[in-house]
Amino acid sequence: xxxxxxxxxxxxxxxxxxxxxxxxxxxxxxxxxxxxxxxxxxxxxxxxxxxxxxxxxxxxxxxxxxxxxxxxxxxxxxxxxxxxxxxxxxxxxxxxxxxxxxxxxxxxxxxxxxxxxxxxxxxxxxxxxxxxxxxxxxxxxxxxxxxxxxxxxxxxxxxxxxxxxxxxxxxxxxxxxxxxxxxxxxxxxxxxxxxxxxxxxxxxxxxxxxxxxxxxxxxxxxxxxxxxxxxxxxxxxxxxxxxxxxxxxxxxxxxxxxxxxxxxxxxx
Amino acid sequence: xxxxxxxxxxxxxxxxxxxxxxxxxxxxxxxxxxxxxxxxxxxxxxxxxxxxxxxxxxxxxxxxxxxxxxxxxxxxxxxxxxxxxxxxxxxxxxxxxxxxxxxxxxxxxxxxxxxxxxxxxxxxxxxxxxxxxxxxxxxxxxxxxxxxxxxxxxxxxxxxxxxxxxxxxxxxxxxxxxxxxxxxxxxxxxxxxxxxxxxxxxxxxxxxxxxxxxxxxxxxxxxxxxxxxxxxxxxxxxxxxxxxxxxxxxxxxxxxxxxxxxxxxxxxxxxxxxxxxxxxxxxxxxxxxxxxxxxxxxxxxxxxxxxxxxxxxxxxxxxxxxxxxxxxx
Ligand SMILES: Cc1cc2nc3c(=O)[nH]c(=O)nc-3n(C[C@H](O)[C@H](O)[C@H](O)COP(=O)(O)OP(=O)(O)OC[C@H]3O[C@@H](n4cnc5c(N)ncnc54)[C@H](O)[C@@H]3O)c2cc1C
Ligand SMILES: Nc1ncnc2c1ncn2[C@@H]1O[C@H](COP(=O)(O)O)[C@@H](O)[C@H]1O
Numbered sequence: 001x002x003x004x005x006x007x008x009x010x011x012x013x014x015x016x017x018x019x020x021x022x023x024x025x026x027x028x029x030x031x032x033x034x035x036x037x038x039x040x041x042x043x044x045x046x047x048x049x050x051x052x053x054x055x056x057x058x059x060x061x062x063x064x065x066x067x068x069x070x071x072x073x074x075x076x077x078x079x080x081x082x083x084x085x086x087x088x089x090x091x092x093x094x095x096x097x098x099x100x101x102x103x104x105x106x107x108x109x110x111x112x113x114x115x116x117x118x119x120x121x122x123x124x125x126x127x128x129x130x131x132x133x134x135x136x137x138x139x140x141x142x143x144x145x146x147x148x149x150x151x152x153x154x155x156x157x158x159x160x161x162x163x164x165x166x167x168x169x170x171x172x173x174x175x176x177x178x179x180x181x182x183x184x185x186x187x188x189x190x191x192x193x194x195x196x197x198x199x200x201x202x203x204x205x206x207x208x209x210x211x212x213x214x215x216x217x218x219x220x221x222x223x224x225x226x227x228x229x230x231x232x233x234x235x236x237x238x239x240x241x242x243x244x245x246x247x248x249x250x251x252x253x254x255x256x257x258x259x260x261x262x263x264x265x266x267x268x
Numbered sequence: 269x270x271x272x273x274x275x276x277x278x279x280x281x282x283x284x285x286x287x288x289x290x291x292x293x294x295x296x297x298x299x300x301x302x303x304x305x306x307x308x309x310x311x312x313x314x315x316x317x318x319x320x321x322x323x324x325x326x327x328x329x330x331x332x333x334x335x336x337x338x339x340x341x342x343x344x345x346x347x348x349x350x351x352x353x354x355x356x357x358x359x360x361x362x363x364x365x366x367x368x369x370x371x372x373x374x375x376x377x378x379x380x381x382x383x384x385x386x387x388x389x390x391x392x393x394x395x396x397x398x399x400x401x402x403x404x405x406x407x408x409x410x411x412x413x414x415x416x417x418x419x420x421x422x423x424x425x426x427x428x429x430x431x432x433x434x435x436x437x438x439x440x441x442x443x444x445x446x447x448x449x450x451x452x453x454x455x456x457x458x459x460x461x462x463x464x465x466x467x468x469x470x471x472x473x474x475x476x477x478x479x480x481x482x483x484x485x486x487x488x489x490x491x492x493x494x495x496x497x498x499x500x501x502x503x504x505x506x507x508x509x510x511x512x513x514x515x516x517x518x519x520x521x522x523x524x525x526x527x528x529x530x531x532x533x534x535x536x537x538x539x540x541x542x543x544x545x546x547x548x549x550x551x552x553x554x555x556x557x558x559x560x561x562x563x564x565x566x567x568x569x570x571x572x573x574x575x576x577x578x579x580x581x582x583x584x585x586x587x588x589x590x591x592x593x594x595x596x597x
Contacts, residue, residue: 004317026405028402028409033409059462082527102383103381104372104375104382104384105375105376105379105382108372108376124334128523133384133385133522133523134365134382134384134385134387135368135372135384136368136371136372136375136382136384136422137372139339139353139369139370139371139372139373139376140367140372140373140375140376141376142372142373142451143343143372143373143375143377143417143451144376146449146450146451146453147450147451148337148340148450148451148452148453149339149340149369149451149454150336150337150363150454151368152365154516166366166382168365168516169365169459170364170365170468170517170518171461171462172454172459172460172461172517173460173461173462174458174459174460175456175457175458175459175460176337176455176456176457176476177453177454177455177457178453178454178455179450179453182453182454187516188510188523189510189516229381230381230413230414230415231381231383231411231412231413231414231415232411232412232414233409233410233411234392234397234408234410234411234412235409235410236402236408236409236410237407237410238406238407238408239401239405239407239408239410240407241406242380242548242553242566242567244480244565244566244567244568244571245568245569245570245571246570246571247560247568247570247572247573248570248571248572248573249573249574250572250573250574250575250578250579252582254556254572254574254579255582255583255585255586256586257570257572258533258554258572258579258583259583259587259590260568261552261569261570261588262498262531262554265530265531265551265552267473267474267498267530267531268498268587268590
């Protein structure tokens with residue numbers, strides 16, 4: 001990391017997941033029991049916060065670079081282009097058929113191999129993805145990279161060559177300090193993601209996207225994908241459904257029905 | 269493949285064990301003859317009786333972490349313990365802020381997969397099967413780990429009911445924390461505790477939740493009042509949290525808190541699947557919504573088709589009148 005002035009030259013790697021549009025309902029593949037991921041992928045909304053945070057921190061540092069890192073099938077770049085249009089400088093994409101079926105740890109190994117050569121000062125990710133929502137990938141990644149991590153960030157600031165992070169807790173929040181390099185996961189609302197401008201969208205088309213395979217990254221193919229996940233889905237069944245009960249139309253007296261119900265169940 | 273030993277990660281503060289750990293102890297006890305609690309903080313001796321009473325024979329404690337975020341030192345200490353004395357068959361964790369981090373750290377450190385968001389566990393012929401809710405809870409997916417032990421499972425809070433087993437106080441074993449280098453460098457410099465009157469959201473037996481149907485942030489006061497009146501906790505949907513009406517700690521659902529109260533009152537809430545997964549476990553559900561076709565009515569025991577901004581004030585008034593008459597509690 002080259003410090004010019006206090007922060008200039010900060011390099012931020014932002015993990016961005018490209019996912020099927022959550023507005024279209026998913027389905028399970030009947031033979032593999034995994035989520036079907038065909039069709040176009042888009043930028044996971046949750047990761048727009050990391051992209052914005054990265055852009056703002058590089059600004060605050062007086063310069064540097066925001067590099068996107070994504071693992072996705074079929075050399076998909078739809079979501080990356082959105083983030084590049086927001087202002088990220090370039091992207092590293094890992095795409096390989098051998099990666100189909102990767103679990104969170106497998107994904108973290110791939111992301112670690114892609115991020116290690118970047119020499120990033122900070123790695124950003126979302127607290128959890130919209131489609132997988134394991135919320136473990138970023139911390140697994142931090143452990144593989146030997147970095148400290150602060151998750152559930154509500155606010156991130158540069159302070160004295162390191163970070164000061166406001167971290168969500170059950171009781172409120174903690175103020176956490178952390179030296180760089182580090183990994184931080186951000187919650188929705190940490191910053192307000194900008195909309196790509198027309199100029200941004202046009203410019204994004206020419207920004208570099210380096211595509212890597214498993215072999216390029218020097219990863220063992222057996223450690224990735226289905227075999228690397230070392231977990232199997234045993235069965236899939238409909239769950240017990242709650243049944244709808246009584247529905248009453250309010251004629252100015254519905255509060256009485258609620259009181260009677262609360263009395264019946266001994267809450268009143 | 270019988271399960272012999274399970275480690276259950278517990279959290280405590282000032283000598284009070286958090287309910288989530290007690291819930292997992294109840295589940296682990298049904299599956300394994302030996303259950304041990306993982307613990308950090310300076311109060312292991314104080315929680316030995318309650319953890320023992322809920323079935324832990326031993327507490328593996330990392331002791332006071334003095335401001336370090338727990339995941340890194342605890343994972344390092346557990347990995348060292350496993351190296352020295354062998355792994356348990358499984359480690360049960362709760363999806364809390366710190367334990368999700370711990371699951372990630374342990375997984376990467378031990379090179380073991382982790383099954384997250386589990387909402388149940390059973391014993392199969394080839395080991396433990398974790399249950400997961402898919403498609404907004406309409407489907408149950410059961411999964412098994414094929415890697416060598418320990419098998420790591422992260423459960424949603426409120427998955428099991430805590431139940432005392434009447435065991436003697438647990439033995440306390442102090443684990444040494446190996447040097448964690450740079451990875452362990454994040455430090456808590458200040459803890460901010462938000463003020464909250466009444467019961468914690470995830471422990472309340474009555475939850476009164478408001479959604480965008482309230483129309484205006486000031487009307488959230490109706491939710492707060494009703495919650496107070498019923499001795500419950502106020503809550504909200506992600507829509508009202510994102511709109512800044514209430515803090516994130518109020519959010520119920522997939523990306524918020526899971527609640528299992530005796531009764532859940534959903535006021536002006538549509539019933540999106542991501543909301544439903546966080547509250548469908550309530551014993552009873554009452555919903556008020558002006559749209560007869562709102563999905564929330566599909567899970568409500570009592571549905572009121574009406575305007576929340578009219579029904580709630582009348583309900584509060586009637587409850588007051590009932591008190592004045594000396595209504596029963
Ligand atoms: C990845 C992901 C995670 C998510 N996680 C969560 C989560 O954890 N928790 C969560 O809650 N949501 C979550 N959501 C959002 C979720 O999909 C819904 O958008 C949200 O729950 C809707 O909140 P709402 O019911 O308050 O608002 P709306 O869906 O807008 O519903 C408002 C309801 O109020 C009714 N209404 C309007 N006016 C009145 C009136 N005067 N009187 C009575 N009724 C009225 C309307 O008929 C409507 O049904 C998530 C979404 C995604 C994509
Ligand atoms: N395939 C991926 N490519 C890039 N980043 C990812 C990928 N999977 C997970 N992440 C990052 O890790 C976060 C948490 O993901 P998850 O563990 O799936 O909840 C995501 O929001 C991303 O920031």
